[in-house]
Amino acid sequence: MIWGQSLLKRALEKNEKPADRTIRNAERDMIALGIAAAAIILFVGTGGSLMPQIARAWFWGGEAPDLVLVNAVLLNIALLLFGWRRYRDLHDEVQVRRLAETRARELAERDPLTGCLNRRSGPPAMETLRRSLEGTHREMAVMMIDLDNFKQINDLNGHQMGDTVLTAIAGRIAECLPEEGILARIGGDEFACAVPYDYNMREDVDDLVAIIIRAVSAPVESNRMTVEATVSIGLAQTAADNKQNPVVDAEALIHRADIAMYHAKKRGRNRYYWFEPQMEDELRFRNELEAGIRQGIPAGEFVPYYEQQIDLETGKLSGFEMLARWNSPRYGVVSPEIFIPIAEEIDLIGQLSEGLIRQALEDAKEWDPDLTLSVNISPVQLRDPWFAQKLLHLLVESGFPAARLEIEITESCLHENIGAVRSIVSSLKNQGIRISLDDFGTGYSSLSQLRTLPFDRLKIDRSFVADLTADGEGRSLVEAIISLGKGLSLPVTAEGIETDEALAHLKSMGDLKGQGYLYGKPEDAATTRSRLASLNMLAKPLAELPPDPRQPSEAQRQAG
Structure with missing residues (x-):
């Protein structure tokens, strides 16, 4: 996870904003530095000859120094204090702004609840990891992890317990990942992970997924409540066949892993599946059915x-x-x-x-x-x-x-x-x-x-x-x-x-x-x-129904 954070830092440095350069330039303000340097040089030049005269006049009653030189030294000292004060104030302001920028960047790039990377920062970090593995014997696997029935957990136990479950599960997943692994919270109850592995050792990823499922399935206890969560996991890999499965970037891998995760969710809880091309066709067909249902209800097709x-x-x-x-x-x-x-x-x-x-x-x-x-x-x-x-x-x-x-x-x-x-x-x-x-x-x-x-x-x-x-x-x-x-x-x-x-x-x-x-x-x-x-089992028209003996006949109504 530490290396994952360094990958994120490298990815973000490539996209440095003008505001970052402004803060860095402010730390090296040439005006303040020039004023301070000139004041020091002038003080050394004038003070070197004037200060002995002042000492002789003060202690031994010698001739008083030239008033113009005294005023020049006093002005020089004022400039020196002004330049130093300006530089210190500017330095303090830069530090405050830098802390604010760092905090703002953390809020923009980190999920405030779980501390994971978020949807904005996770994919760039994964892409940096993928590029760093190019030309080596290692590949990258991306996992999409979705909690099953998380809405029900919220509805039955409250949103505070839901937040506790998310935080606990994020921590458990992070503990299972290798040092180079990257963890991001992509959605409300969805997490994305990226881990490197040796090209011919995909079973290592299978073992890691099994460990994650066991860790997540452990009960979460808080405020005298116990919740047991299950997950559905989809996986995609960068291992490519140039004819059938070309190399894809991190965003495409996340999309493929999401399709595999949906495939796993349809088949039960605590399951995982690797992405296969036909899954994309199934999802496309499912989306077409969904559109058909939306159109078919008002059209009376059901x-x-x-x-x-x-x-x-x-x-x-x-x-x-x-x-x-x-x-x-x-x-x-x-x-x-x-x-x-x-x-x-x-x-x-x-x-x-x-x-x-x-x-x-x-x-x-x-x-x-x-x-x-x-x-x-x-x-x-x-x-x-x-x-x-x-x-x-x-x-x-x-x-x-x-x-x-x-x-x-x-x-x-x-x-x-x-x-x-x-x-x-x-x-x-x-x-x-x-x-x-x-x-x-x-x-x-x-x-x-x-x-x-x-x-x-x-x-x-x-x-x-x-x-x-x-x-x-x-x-x-x-x-x-x-x-x-x-x-x-x-x-x-x-x-x-x-x-x-x-x-x-x-x-x-x-x-x-x-x-x-x-x-x-x-x-x-x-x-x-x-x-x-x-079968003669249709309802009889009212005219064919026998008269109700409890109701008076037409003749009786006329007579009465």
Whole structure:
């Protein structure tokens, strides 16, 4: 790290500002030095002859010295004092200005929280290191280190604890780096490192990354709170193949390492990946999808599809689950597994979901009143304290009965902010909306959460149904979930039924609902309506409804 600081100094000296030269020139002010030098020479010249005369006249009563010479000496002494005082004042002022300039430079080039180099000074220092390694057997590796879910750390523990975590992690990373290493804080929770290594010893960098991950993962304790952070790391190197991977500068290496870091973040926590050219293509495609989502929401390209939900005992259609599809003019029909995570990351999932629910409520108004509509809700939406009010507004706007709507939330929602989830779920329940716990068995729900939260249904994850065999582990798990549902008086729905064998096993386990490709793939609104029309399960027009015996007839109204 010491050599890294010297590299920064060398990089900055090449770009010296005029103000720096002005301060340096002020220290060598020729006017003040000239006045002082002339005063000294004049004093020596005149004082050498005048001072003996003054002494003789003072002590032995000799002839008084020439008054003109005396005035010249006194003037000379004044000039000498003036020149010296001016030089001292100027020197002190230069020192104050230099300290101020040094402090300003530190603030401009150093991150005030962690003491690392910042976005302005880090890349030049890395570029200086890269150039110093040219022509040697050594290369430079650049690491981009990003803390996972740092916003959640801030939200749950406060910004002061967040600052403590950043400072602690920066110190741990700095301790892991070699003496020549460079550390910079590039963004809020992003750090960039540059380290040299021998060309044929890239595994040394892998070992260093493993050490950094272990160091960062250690708990951070402060103010009786403990936080455990994880990181995602991307790496890029200067080792080049002139045909496929030309030499790049530090900024380009940081960009490549950032792409690799994003690749690592998508695959879990405490992971790292080296940059590969195809990653850049993947990121470009991802950015194109993001732009397509932003344009597609107002253009109405996202539409609801409907998957049948069947009563397994009677085989009767009981409702539909709404699933999102993207009818993109460029990519065709896009699966939600592709666009939902991106919409969540760019904070558009609420807008997208509300548009889909609004359309689904309008479609479901034409169905038989006994059919229900199930809607999946993203964990991101449950962070919105106004979500319940927004959903109720959609119900009022459409005139759809709340009792026919079922909201499905996943187990992961219960671990982010259980208090906020409980408040939203209770608000929805009070309006008659039913709540299902989706993908049950894949998360970490506790029995106390199932007992205290007012769920109306459990949905067995499709992975357990796919493993359902006569004597396999999947059968035991499904039976355990169904038994738990019975104990808590919660009805159960099995997802992902695709074979007759799985259906037969589920029928033998009790009164369940089911859905899956065995009953058909999800269909758009028009196809669903045609299916219901063929089953005579569309809502009857008001004119065709039988009269309500509680209301007086037309003849009675006229008579009365």
